[in-house]
Amino acid sequence: MKFVEIKNLVKTFGDTQVLKNIDISIEEGEFVTLLGPSGCGKSTLLRCLAGLNSIDGGTIYVAGKDITDTEPKDRGIGMVFQNYALFPNMTVWENIEFGLKIKKEKDYDERIKEMVKMVGLEGKEGYYPSELSGGQQQRVAFARALITKPKILLLDESLSALDAKIRKSLREKLREIQKKLKITTIFVTHDQEEALAISDRIFVLNKGEISQSGVPEAIYTNPENEFMVDFIGSYNIFRGEEVKKVLDLDEKMVAIRPESIYVREEGRNYIEDNFHNIEAKIIDRIIIGNVIRYTVEKNGVSFIVDMLNRGENKLYNINSQVELMFMKQEIKLY
Ligand code: ADP
Numbered sequence: 001m002k003f004v005e006i007k008n009l010v011k012t013f014g015d016t017q018v019l020k021n022i023d024i025s026i027e028e029g030e031f032v033t034l035l036g037p038s039g040c041g042k043s044t045l046l047r048c049l050a051g052l053n054s055i056d057g058g059t060i061y062v063a064g065k066d067i068t069d070t071e072p073k074d075r076g077i078g079m080v081f082q083n084y085a086l087f088p089n090m091t092v093w094e095n096i097e098f099g100l101k102i103k104k105e106k107d108y109d110e111r112i113k114e115m116v117k118m119v120g121l122e123g124k125e126g127y128y129p130s131e132l133s134g135g136q137q138q139r140v141a142f143a144r145a146l147i148t149k150p151k152i153l154l155l156d157e158s159l160s161a162l163d164a165k166i167r168k169s170l171r172e173k174l175r176e177i178q179k180k181l182k183i184t185t186i187f188v189t190h191d192q193e194e195a196l197a198i199s200d201r202i203f204v205l206n207k208g209e210i211s212q213s214g215v216p217e218a219i220y221t222n223p224e225n226e227f228m229v230d231f232i233g234s235y236n237i238f239r240g241e242e243v244k245k246v247l248d249l250d251e252k253m254v255a256i257r258p259e260s261i262y263v264r265e266e267g268r269n270y271i272e273d274n275f276h277n278i279e280a281k282i283i284d285r286i287i288i289g290n291v292i293r294y295t296v297e298k299n300g301v302s303f304i305v306d307m308l309n310r311g312e313n314k315l316y317n318i319n320s321q322v323e324l325m326f327m328k329q330e331i332k333l334y
């Protein structure tokens with residue numbers, strides 16, 4: 001049995017099944033992400049795990065123990081939300097200390113000092129939440145959740161309220177701390193880039209069901225169904241007539257990643273059997289950092305081609321007629 005086992009979990013609100021027979025198992029020390037659009041049931045699933053929502057079916061095991069009917073405070077679960085939820089009238093130190101006091105622990109000053117250092121808040125122990133930035137407040141919230149050594153850490157959109165740069169640095173910090181403490185973590189986000197960057201494994205939720213699960217690389221390169229390929233967001237998707245017009249194939253729906261298409265360089269040898277070649281016209285070109293992003297068109301259908309922006313790749317002008325190629329295995333059928 002895995003460290004966390006959620007079996008056949010069902011949750012309904014009124015007549016609506018919000019979670020439909022969810023099965024998830026998680027290894028000890030793993031960092032997994034629940035990813036999905038707003039309203040798909042992510043927060044509800046976390047709340048069910050924490051015991052803050054009742055459930056209508058299924059079983060939850062943590063560390064080999066059935067905790068389905070256990071009181072929230074006895075589940076050994078720490079939770080951090082999007083809105084920090086710090087006590088405004090308590091200092092950083094007192095906020096972190098709070099859980100230890102409740103548990104009537106003693107001689108914990110060294111532990112708090114260590115935790116303050118780990119989250120990078122040295123010197124801020126006496127500050128009140130209102131005197132801190134959003135990123136710093138969220139560090140306090142992490143420290144407050146971690147200090148009681150929970151068996152599982154649940155993070156509900158914990159970085160989503162922060163601006164992009166701080167969000168990125170804090171997620172790296174969070175991952176570093178999580179690895180150091182080897183704490184089993186379930187992170188919730190609607191942001192696929194964040195999920196791909198931070199997770200050991202991802203469970204993608206759609207309308208209360210797991211649409212796909214796997215390591216980030218597999219989620220990104222091998223979306224298994226129509227919802228997934230749409231959700232990942234960066235794929236070129238061709239449907240119906242478009243498939244014939246662009247690829248000359250008789251398929252219902254086809255997807256292909258922009259970075260798996262090359263603008264073909266002349267004078268090179270390619271193993272033709274493995275490649276699909278098409279002609280297209282460049283209709284737009286932008287440079288995004290190290291990527292040259294072409295919008296190309298064939299038979300009235302436009303799509304995206306991403307090339308690495310480096311010396312050996314020629315820069316093609318708008319209105320150029322080019323030959324595109326990609327490996328046949330990169331054409332995903334749905
Ligand atoms: P997410 O966190 O993925 O955005 P939620 O878990 O918050 O989604 O919500 C999933 C669905 O359950 C939504 O349709 C939401 O409206 C519904 N829902 C959540 N909480 C309640 C509640 N307390 N009462 C009724 N419906 C709820």
Ligand code: MG
Pocket residue numbers: 042043044157
């Ligand atoms: Mg939510």
